[in-house]
Amino acid sequence: MQERIALSVRDNRRTAVPSCHGAGKSKVGAGLCLWFGIAFPGCKIATTAPSFRQVKNIIWANMRQMHERALMPLGGELFTTRWEMDPEWYAFGFTTKDPDAVSGIHAPEIFILLDEAAGILNPIWKAIEGLTSSAFPRVLSIGNPTDPTGGFKKECDDLAATNPEALIRISAFDTPNLQAGKIVIPGLTTQEWVEERKRDWGEESPLYVAKVLGEFPDQADDALIRMSWAEKAKVAEFDDSGERVLAVDVARFGRNRTVAYLREGRRYRRHLRKMGLDTVQVANLVWELIEDLEPDRVVIDDSGVGGGVTDQIRDKIRSAGRGPEIDAFNGQNQANDPDKYSNRRTEGYWTLRGDFREGLVDIEDGDESDDVISQLTSIRYRTRNLGRQEVLQIETKDEMERRGMPSPDDADAIMMSRAPAQQSKVVRLAWGS
Incomplete structure (x- = not known):
């Protein structure tokens, strides 16, 4: 699945990954940021998430770890939420509360990563639409499909209709540990976690549908809280x-x-x-x-x-x-x-x-x-x-x-x-x- 995500970002302008919890989606997103940065000199990379905690502690924490452990030096200066090769060649992180941060980006090659995409506000999705006119734009939206009404759902629906190969759904039952029936990759979703969620949430719970099955929940009209x-x-x-x-x-x-x-x-x-x-x-x-x-x-x-x-x-x-x-x-x-x-x-x-x-x-x-x-x-x-x-x-x-x-x-x-x-x-x- 991670390989499919990487190849889709290489080959398609837009890629969407509605995924279960613990499938390694943020890890591959961080790796793609580093790949894009060294593959396209002069490019610009923007990463965002609903909160600054998510920006700093998920995508950028993974980027720092992978940058430090790279077998070949990747270069540039890596800060908390910025990776700079030179003043016009960089990656940065911002929250969705600041749509102006992304609207002014200009470069021949642009990569936008939207982590926890179900929580991304509509102004960000609109701002991103104006960036896809560059020669080589790439947009990767990943996250648990928790909100059946927002921009992430629309992105997934659009890709399902126009370019289904760029829509990559990941269920917990697709992940290595559940496929093998044992822990083969520590840190990814386990059978024990799925059983706990089944017991604690119930299979009808919208959160079970989103975080275990990797699907957008179809909430009933009589649901108390959306x-x-x-x-x-x-x-x-x-x-x-x-x-x-x-x-x-x-x-x-x-x-x-x-x-x-x-x-x-x-x-x-x-x-x-x-x-x-x-x-x-x-x-x-x-x-x-x-x-x-x-x-x-x-x-x-x-x-x-x-x-x-x-x-x-x-x-x-x-x-x-x-x-x-x-x-x-x-x-x-x-x-x-x-x-x-x-x-x-x-x-x-x-x-x-x-x-x-x-x-x-x-x-x-x-x-x-x-x-x-x-x-x-x-x-x-x-x-x-x-x-x-x-x-x-x-x-x-x-x-x-x-x-x-x-x-x-x-x-x-x-x-x-x-x-x-x-x-x-x-x-x-x-x-x-």
Whole structure:
């Protein structure tokens, strides 16, 4: 597959690689940047990704490693995100937040590499269209096909219709370790990783379709959160100002996990995710987080076994003589707006959905974000008749399990941290009181 990518870049103006996770696509992209730079003196190379972290730590980290280990010196000066042979012969990295960085490039030979292409903003795709008039332009877009609505999907569709040889799809089941049934190349996708994703995400999850099968997910019309919204949340950057809410989704033994997220304004960060804890252990861990993070409010899943955790935290607050507000959250309770939502859980999720749609969510980019994105994009909603009116209804955990989906522990914790407070259920014991 890597050889096919390299030969396609040699022979075609545009190449697109929708790929699973861990297929070595960024490695071959970095190698092609180095090849292009030494094969065409006077050329210009631009690499981009949705965030600067991705630009620096993926493509350019691979380029630096390959440049240092090359059997023949490749020359030039290699900096963090710039490789310069002379002032008019260079490669550089930039983020998609700066489309002007690419629009002014002029050279007979130009190579554009778009890594994590599903997160590339439309202004970049438009700017690249103006660069393909040079004598030898090459554009390589690679990444997990997570967004079925963006420019990467359009690029893949265009190539499928006009030049299918330049569209190279890679499934996890195409990779060497899965083909051989054992690890033959360390670092690439493994059978164990695929089985874990199947268990944790479910085969119907849009993220499983994208990151395991290497295909664009066809999200249902009733999906709560769109993949395109989730991708934007991974690269959004908000400061930590605003209300500080710690939310805990409680699980007791079994496969489900106890999960805790801290929301600081628009920022959501996970601080706890463990399996197999009893309520005493959960309460102790939550109290440690409360003392360490000092949130303004703590929301605890109070249904089922979570009620025991709520009671123990309240006892600890009374003993300490101080603490945050405690919101005992029961998703089946009446919503603040019962004319619109069937219950409090639906109201919380619909509020979170609005934030995702408007780009007002900042979740940490990395492996842990995959869990919550898989859960959020797998949840469905519907309308429900209550007497003479229709209200919104989020599907229950039992309904998700019947579809083969795992329990949305991370998603529920994030939702609870954003759900409007139910004032009548709040015990107010402020810090310092």
